[in-house]
Structures are given as C-alpha cells and as structure tokens.
Amino acid sequence: MTARQSPPLRPLTERLRPDNTPLSLAEYERHGGFQGLRAALKMGPQDVTGMVKTAGLRGRGGAGFPTGVKWGLVPMGPEAPKQKYVVANGDEMEPGTFKDRLLLEGDPLQFIEGMIIAGYAIGASIGYVFLRAEYTLAAQRLLAAMAECEARQLLGRNILGTGFDFTLYLHTSAGRYICGEETALLNSLEGKRAVPRSKPPFPATAGLFGKPTVVNNIETLCNVPHIVHYGADWYRDLSAKTTGNADGGTKLYGVSGKVKHPGCWELPMGTPARAIVEQHAGGMREGLQLRGFLPGGASTDFLTAAQLDVPMDYDSIAKAGSRMGTGLLIVLDDKTPLLGMLRNLEKFFAIESCGWCTPCRDGLPWTERILADFEAGRARAGDIELLRQQTRLLGPGRTFCAHAPGAMEPLQSALKHFPQDFEAALRGTEGD
Amino acid sequence: MLTPDELREIEHELSHYAQPQAATIEALKIVQKHRGWVSDEAVADIATALNSTPATVDAVASFYNLIYRKPVGRHVIHVCDSVSCWIMGQTRLSELLKARLGIDYGQTTPDGRFTLLPICCLGTCDRAPAMLIGSDTHRDLESVDAARLDALLERYP
C-alpha cells in the first residue's frame, strides 16, 4: 500500500479518474481508502462524532446543518433503541446540481466508507442509500462497490473483525424532487407517499420506521473518512481563508448556464464566486454578460454580477442575501429572459409540490401561471403585487416544509434585483 | 398474477426492510421493469404480495412520476426541462423531438416505439441540454439537428 506522504488538498475528488471510472477496492485502498474507517473503529463512537463536530463539517445537502451536531442528537448507550439507521440522501434533484452523481459514479467506495463510519458513530447497523431513479450508472457502480466490500468484510457482519455490523442497502427512487426533503425521504423509504413529516420528533430520535435515524447528503458523507483519517485540524485548514469564513473543508462547486466550460470542481470552502465562474468555468460565452446567478441551485436567491466576489461559504452567502444551497451555480446571462427562467423554475416547483399544504400546492401553480403571463405579455396591473404577496405567503414558516419557501427564493430576489423586467413586461401589455 | 420472477425479486427486496409495505416502490418498479407499466391488476397483485390494499399501493404508485400507470412505448424519452437545460436550449430540443416523433408530451408513437415525457433536472447540468432514452443519458444536445437526432433515435428500435 502506498500511503501518501502529504494529506490531500482535494480529498473528495483526488481519486477521480479523468474518465470518471471508479477504482477497484484494491486500488482504493492503495490510495488511502478505508484508513478513515480503520481509524474510526479504533475510536469510541462518540469520539468519531466529536471529531466531525470539531472539524466543522456542515451538511452539503442544502441546509448546512453541522453534521457532528446532528449525529450527537442520536440517543446512545444501553437505553437507546437497538435499531438505528443511517440514510444517505442521494436524491439530488435540485435543478442545477450535479455533484453527488459525480462522487457516486467516480468514487463509490469513498461514499461507502463515509456511510459505514456514520453508522458506527451513531450505532446504526443498517444503512440505506436513497438514490434518484435516473442515476442508473451510479446505482450500478455503487452495487458493484458494495459487493466488493461485502466480500472483504467491510460491509455486513463483524466489519474488519471488530464486532461492528453494518449492512447497506440501495433504494432507488421512483421520482419526485420532494423525496430530497429528509422526512419526505424517510416516508418514501418506508414505501409511502413522499410527504414531509412534522417535527418534533426529529429523525435523530424518531426517523425511519420510528427509529433514530441520521440523514446525510452524499457529499457530506464523502468528507467523513478524510476527517477521521487526517484529523479535524487538517480539515478546518482546507478551507479558503477568506474573511468571515467559519467553515472548514472543501466544497464541490459547479457552474451551469452559458459559461465557456460548465463543470464541477472541488475547491476550498469559501472560494469566491468570481473565481469559480471566471477561472474554473472560463467565464461567460462570447458576447454574453453575466446578469445574475443562483449560487446553490434552483431554490436559492439570485445574486447579481455586482456580488460575484462573495466568498462561497454558508455565512457569507447568507449575508449577501442568498443561501449556499448545494453550492452549484446557475448563471443567468443577459440574453436569456429572466421571466422565462423564473417561469421555468416555478413550474418545476409547482409540479414537484407534494400536495400536502395549501400555499405550496395551490400557490405555486398560480405563481407559475402569472409568470407565464408575464413571459407571454399577458400580465395585468396588480400582478407584480400578486407575485410579491405569494413570496410572502409561501415563505418560511408559512408552509409545511421548505419546498415552497425554496421556490420563492429566486422569485423574491428577482423582484428585488430585476424589477425592470417585470415592469417592462407590464408596459408591453398595456401598450397592446 | 405476478410472475415467479417478479415475486422472487419482490421477496428479495422485502428482506431489506423492517416492514413489508416499505417494499411498495421496489415492487412497483420490478413489475414496471418486466412489463413496461403498472396496470390496475398489477397494483392489486402487488397489494396482495405485500399484505397491503390496492388503494394503499395506488396512492404510492400515483404519487411518483416514474411509475407509469398507463402503457408506454418500448422506449421512454425523458427530456430534462429544468432550468439549466432550459437556458441551454431545451425548448428547441423538445420541439425537434416532437416534430421528429410526431407526438406531444405524454403521447406514444403509433408504432408503440417511443413515449415522450418531460422530466426534471437529470443532474448533468454542465452538459445541458440532456435527455434520457430508457436509462441512457444523452448530453450536450444544444446544437443537435434533425439528422443527428434521427441517428440517435435509430439506436432504439
């Protein structure tokens, strides 16, 4: 085994091959694979959790909740329920997001290792990977990797002879973005309609089948082996030392839209958006100007060209008026109609509403239709105010889960940053 | 009646869960894999196999967009219509597809070969616009023309 000399700078993607074919188990181990797990199994479960906490790892699924803190909420000790679960959220259906796919297709073993460590840390003997249906290649590669691990006693009973049991199952979804919401995901995993659950109780105490459960994003889990292997301090030091960045590690950032080289790159947490768009994505295509961008997927607020220097970490983006979300940017250029883009976004959210709560179920289709009227030049006086009202009424706390509030983020920020587009559309109507 | 193969595959999935009804989605997908779609009768059979009821199974089947409760063509084409693909020219792609196939979204070609459906983000936004044919993802279709599209479709008899 050729243990590397210096710890990696791009731990999550370092092993990815240019053609993205995955490593065999032997190759993986040769590149430092399962060192994290071996280290973890020598520690007490709570120490693993403590380490993840200290590392400052925050959830990469969108909400940015500190992972170690989440694990710490799971009841431990002899009084705790026997059965607990870890669930990996591989639903990745947020438009503009394509990072978990990359990780699962390119390095499924890294993810599996993270999953086992998470199971160990919370005392779960069963894990499920909830994978969106369309990721068939990821599913194949994951199953193959799981089989290899099982054959080598890295999954299943008595892992590496330590007495720790951990069985991993793959569940492939049947569609629906809302399955990504963690409690809806649990319902879906139970074979039910993916309607979110009310909290409390939180999944950490009553999740899958009512048992303590941790749900983590794929990227989140991929960080874990490295944290355990190289230590919390190493991890904290990985991030960009921009002002105000309290977060550690790296992040998979990406760009889609009319840039020269769309793609996904692992960069230090807190890399400024400008660096991502201009250096890594090669800047806008010829003749196009960047007008704005959604920093972390469809459910985040627009930032404008003037805000390109914002460091892409949780707190800085929040301060700028948006959210990190998934960290994959969608770029709006000056030739693409904003209103059409908004209509497209709201149509997505309207169709993907689970149908449980009123504002989302009935408010989003209305919103979409008004936007379609704006797009088609049929908007009427008062429609801008109507849209503003929807952004209030479908906002946080008003709906049952975060789906509709997420849907309102691009709209409310567009109304704020680009009111002229709406007004111009209205004038067009009046002119008729 | 579920076939022995279907039943065996469902049995296998059952062993993954603490409750039989948790395998509902798997069971639906297994039946769909074998038959292309899920009929009322299959819903009832799945319900029996999982000790559930048709209303319970269908509530699930009808919730998820990738369970087809109506017959579909041999190949289902899913065109991503989410935002990144839209920016990159998905509208053009789907218009072209509709024209080449002579059908609209939700329809199946008269020869039963293709069904055309929209789908949300396929997670390949850096190579937009994209679509799925069956389980194959086709990317970078921004400048696809009728000839290239026809050639692509040729691969799905």
Add this chain to the structure above:
Amino acid sequence: MARIYIDGHAFEVDPSRNLLEVVLELGQDLPYFCWHPALGSVGACRQCAVTQFRDEQDTRGKVVMACMTPCTDGSRFSLQHDDAVEMREAVVELLMTNHPHDCPVCEEGGSCHLQDMTVMTGHNYRRYRYNKRTHRNQDLGPFVSHEMNRCIACYRCVRFYREYADGTDLNVFGAHNHVYFGRASDGTLESPFSGNLVEVCPTGVFTDKPYGESYTRKWDLQQAPSVCHHCAVGCNIFPGERYGRIKRVENRYHGALNGYFLCDRGRYGYQHANAEARPRTAMLRERPGAEPQRVATDAALESMVTWLQTRTLGIGSPRASLEANQALRALIGAERCHRGVAVQDAALDDLMLQILRQGPAQIASITDIEQADAVLILGEDVSATGARVELALRQSVRQHALGLADASKVPRWQTHSVQLLGQDARSPLFVATPAATRLDGIASKTYRGAPQDIARLGQEIVHLLDYTQPRAPGLDDDTIHLAHTIAEALKSARRPLIVSGAGCASAAVLQEAGNIVTALAHAGAAPSIVLLPAECNSLGTAMLGGADLDAALTQIESGEIDTLIVVENDLYRRVPAARLDAALARLQHLVVIDALATPTTQRADLLLPAGSFAETDGTLVNYEGRAQRYFQVFQPGAYVGSGGDVRESWRWLQQAALQAQGDIGTTLDDLTRACAHGDPALAAIVDAAPNAGFRITGQRIPRQSQRYSGRTAMNAAHDIHEPRPPQDADTPLAFSMEGARVDLPSAEIPIFWYPRWNSGHAVNKFQQEIGGPLRGGDPGERLIVPGAGGSYFERPPWRPPQGLQAVWLHELFGSEELSARGPAIAERTPAAYVAVSAQTAATMAAREGDAVQVTVGDVQWPAALRIETSLPDGILGIPRGLPGVPVVLTDAAVSIQRSAS
C-alpha cells in the same frame, strides 16, 4: 395551567392543548380545515394562522399555525395581527382557486365549513383568472356521493377513514395540485363508518347520498334531539324532517358517547320511518279470517276497550321507549305485562343487569373505551352489534402510542408524530369470538370457539387472576397459554376493559365476563366493563322487569288468555314461528300497535299505527344504563296526507284508558314520572331531560331553524289557509321557528348552529371544552352504579358438545330489525346464509355458495352456504335477524343438507 396572551389579553389555559383548541374554547373564532377535534393536528391546510411574538417587545412576530402550536406558559399571540389576517385570507383564496363555486347546487350549501371559513377570513373577490382543474367522480355505493371538484385537499377524509377508522379502501392519489381523494376504483366504501365522511369533509365532496336523492336545505329541516334506535349504544342523533319524511340523520355530539361519529347503520337506518308500507291507519278485522278494514280511530279504541274486558295479556318491547312499555303496564296491570323477549334473551338481559349492578366494574362509556389500555372481548362481535364500540376500541389500542408520545414530550394532538412514535405497536386487545371480527386486524391475539369454549377461556383467565377459582376444564395448551397472556395484560393495565354482551346468547360467557372483573378487582385492578344488550332499550325493559315471552305464550297456549296486546314488537323475530302461530290462533283478539308492518301486525285483529322513533318522544336506557330522552321530530299529519292515524303507541294506550274511564296520565311526563315512581332504580329517568314545563325566558325551544321557509306554502295544495302548527304538550320543544335558542339544556338542543358557524362545526360553541362534555353536561342520566363487587358465578359442569352446534352470528347491515327495512341498508345486507368452516363443509361435500337446507329443531329453511374459515369445526353460524333467517332455538339439534338442485 399556563398563562398565555392573545391580542393583549391574558388567559389561564391548559398547556397540554394546542392554541387552536384553546382559542375556540375561549369562544373566539379562528378558521381551520385540516384540524379536527377527534383527529388532531397535522398542519396541512395552513388556515389557522396566527402571529406569535417572542416577547412583549416583539411587534413583528412570526406567523405560526395555531393547531400546531402548544400553549406554553408566557407565550404571546395575536389573531388580529395583519400578517396572520392576510395569511388566513390568502389560504382561502388559494383553496378557492379550483373550487367550482357551485354552492347553489351543492348539498353542503348553507351548512358548509368552507363557506363559513371563507366568510370568516373576509375573502370575497376572485383574483385567480385561470382554468380550474377538474376530476372524474366515483360511485361509492349507497351511502356516500362523491364530487371531487369541490375538494380543497384538507386530507381529513383519508385521516378519518384510514387513520381513525382503519379503513383501507379510500385514499389520496396523485401529487401536487392533482391530488385525488377516493377509491382505487369505483365501488362501495367498505368501512362501516363511511357515512362520517359526510360530516368530516368540510365541503361538498362527500355528501349523504340518500339525503341528496330527496334533498332539503338544512334550514328547511325540522329537527329534534334524538337517540339512535339501532343498537344498545344509544348514540345521539339529529334526524331532520321535511314533508313528513326523515331526510337524513346527522351526528348529535355527545361528549361521553358518540362524540363526533356514528356508524353507518345509525346514520342510514332511519329509512324504515319513511316506508310506504308502514301501517298508517287503524285496521280492524271484523271477524276471524276476514280481511282487515280501515276503521275510525274512535271505533278502533271502542273495540279495544271492549276486548280489554276479557282476559288480557300485554307484551311490551325492548325497541319501544320506557314510556310505551309503562303505558301498557299502567293500562292492563304490570303483573299481566310481559317484556317481549324470549326466555333465554330475558335471562341474558337480567344477567347483564346483575353484573353491572353488583359487580365491581365501572361501566365504560365510549370515551372510557377509547382510553382503555388493555381490552378483552368475550364472545361479542361488537362490529355488528354495537359498531360505535368498535370505533372506540380502535382508538383504545392507540393508548400505547400516546404513552410513547408523553414520554417523548410530543403533544398528544400532534397526530402524525404520535403515529410515528407508535408505529405498529398497539395496546393489547384480545378478541375471543366464534368467528372472525373486523377487530381481529388490530388484535394482539384472537381466539375462536363456541360460546362454551369462550366461557372456558374466561374461566381460565379468572383462575389465573385469582387462584381461589377453579381452572377451566379440558383446555389445550395453546388456550392456557393465551389465558396467561390475557390475564397478564389485564392485570398490568391501568385501565383494563372487558367487553361482552348478548350477541352469542350465552349466559356462561356473560358470567365469565362478570367473573373476570370480579377477579381483577380482587387483584387490585380497576376494571371497567361493557356489556352490549341486543336492542336499544333492552336494559330499560329489563329494569322495568316482567316475565318473558315464553311465559306469556305458555299462558296463551293453556287457553287462559282472550286478548293479547302487543306493543311495537314483532314476536316472529323472537320465538319460533310454529309455536307462535299456534299460540296466536288460540286468542280471541290480537291487538298490535306498531310503526312497522310485520308478520305480527299481519295477524292483528286490531292494528293501531304507531309513530316511528321520529314521531314520538320517550326514554331509552342504553348499555351504560344511561337513560336518554329522544324527541319527536315532527308530528305525523302536520304535512297534509302524511299522517293517517299514526300516533305514539303510549297515546293509543292512554286514549284506550280514557275511553275505559281509566287514567294513566295524559302526557309523556306523566308516564315518565309513573315509571320513575314505580322503581327507585328508575327514579332518575325524569332528569334525563327537562320536562314539558321547561321554558327559557318563558319560551319553548323551536324545532325549526330561524330560516325555516315555506311554512305557509307547504300545505297550500290542500288548503290555502296556513294550518295552526301542531302543539306539543309532552316536551318543551315547539314545532315552530319561534322560541329560545341560547343556553339550551344539552339534552334539548335541536341543532348546533351559531352565528358564523353554519355547519355542524358549530358544536364547538356548545361544548365546555373542545371534544369534552356539552355545556351543562352531556345528555342522559346514568341509572346504574357499580356494586361493591363480590361473589363469583358458579359454573355448571362442562360437557364436550356433540354434533353440529348452532351459534348466532350478526351482521351490521341486516341483523337489526328497523334499519334492515331501509333501501340504503338493504343494499348492503347479505342474502340469507349459514356459515361453516372449510373442514365442516368438506364433510358434507359442500362448496361456498351451495344452496343448503338447514334444520334446527323443528325449523327448516333454505340458505346459501358460506365458508367461514375462521369458524371452528362443528359450528353452524346463523346470522341472527337477517331477512330470510328464521328464529330457532340454538340448543336444538342441527343438521344441514345440500339442496337437490
């Protein structure tokens, strides 16, 4: 108690309740949809928005859902804050985007929670300018109509149907704004509680089908508080009348009994009262063998009075009120009155009364049943004989989940979280019955056996609870093991409950039910009990006492009797026909007073048409020993052409007494009082409701709504003068629109209606607390207090049975006499059948559905064979009371043969 602030005012409230409940309890209005007092909170509709403030300084606050918000001490809310007001209006606006606005043709119109809430939020003008979505409707069977376009997706229907009533054939399909509530395909709703959808649905998606077929607006109905006559539970109901017909029955909230829900037998069983073929005129048979002819009422009474001079016997009825039975006793003397049930049934009634009175168990109300944490059902198929009990037992098994919720500090009203914590784990429920019951699905264990076997299981449980008691003879190991499990569960429960009844017609089973509660009390537990008698007033007539029907027949058979007066009783449902035919043939005169046309009325020499439950007042005693008054909804004949000679049976008797210069009183109150004076145990029945003299500020209580219309017109086709409204000397209610409407005694509220609350949800304005008792206490007077407990019943020696044994089975739809006569229930009633196990069927080479000839004793009849795999071998299950199934003596010899085809 917690102190909370609402719009600046401080209130002391119960912190275990949610803000919505508390706000309603405080008498304020706050709109809601998905919340339901019995179903709890799920936060789906987002209608009950209020603003919550962090502290006194916070003026911005944040919008929260009242139904999902606990009343923590010191919390501050505003209902009037702009954000909350805007949100509530907006939610209705959204709900209405797809609603068809078809109120003028909707059965819900005017009694619609959606209308009320829409008005309450102030939403008026439609801004949504796009097409609405539309749906296809389903045929859901004879009880419930479906109009999905009106749906606002509050999810209450599926929550009631699936989560509360454990139904499986209704669900929500689809997603986003294409959610659809219905069945997987067209077909009859299977749940016996499906009719509640009509009230659970806040708009007109699920409506009452028979009501819709001959529809009248809510405000044009005349209503009175009534009590369901279709089993011994005694659920409270509101029948509504127009043009001399009952149009529908709605739930009348009772905090301890039916709560918010009825069973479908109770809701749809009323149609017998509208039957064309009902006796409407007095009919006299001039001489034996002649056809009965219509006779003037005076002449009818004259004949009756003449016949009373002869040797007379009276037979009362457990489906008639105490007052009707009392009138008969007063007219001909209690000693000459028989109570109208066969000897073995009378013995069961007496035994139940004895256990309730002397035994140590509390009698469980329906609410108590819901709170039981371990239940044993001994012999009784409550799903068929008292379905409301089934629904309550379905809640009892959730005690386990509620306990987990308490431990996790999850509020009990947070329904889905409680379910999540509870998963499939349930509090123990054991079902020991001859055949499978609907409750088996939620039972921890079931036991199948003949009544004697069930009694032996009971005896073993008694032994395990109290070793001074002998073991049961001849049990196998499995049964002994089961007895252990049951005894343990009952002993370690905090609120153990034993359920039994007259259903399997076994004194031995009842005695063991009594023995078990005695043993539990000895063991230091606090048991409660439910014993279900067969009929709505079985317990009342048992309390009145009197000899049984067999004793009466014996007297008739020996030629001692000339005249028999039968009140509201079809004797052919009680004793084998051959014996009855012979006995009746020996009479000179048979007088029958009844509201139904029955084989008994066919034999009558004088038939006097009685009022149905809706045309009479009276008192019934339910299984709890609760005396409840039901009130006349309408006066027969008030609508010209509808009445004939129909009057209360007690009034016929009273008028006969008058004609004979006797006086048994003139009003209902006189009879109630006489009945109460006759027996200290019945003394409290006078308090079941205020008497006829009761007034509120000098006014009566109107049966008609403030908006009752067409009063002057409805008889105009016959007479252009408006007739004087009928007068009511028997109750404080009036057949009128005028009168007192506030602060009514709970037993006399004819409708729940309140300004701004036009639907049944107005009940919250009449409750002391949401889901609790009505203001001033729930209707009825409990007559029975449990005894100190005491001795065990002795067991006769056990002999293993020989040959095929007949055992009664029961059908929810069909076994009960009155309800079975309505077309809606008839559609759900199975054809006459007998049931045997597969093994027993095999021994006679018979298959499911084969035509068979059944012989029990001297009685032979044809039936279709049903193979009931749950039945033990050697048992012939006979559905009691089902049309086409004769009366037999179950201890007679049984045989069964395949019919020659």
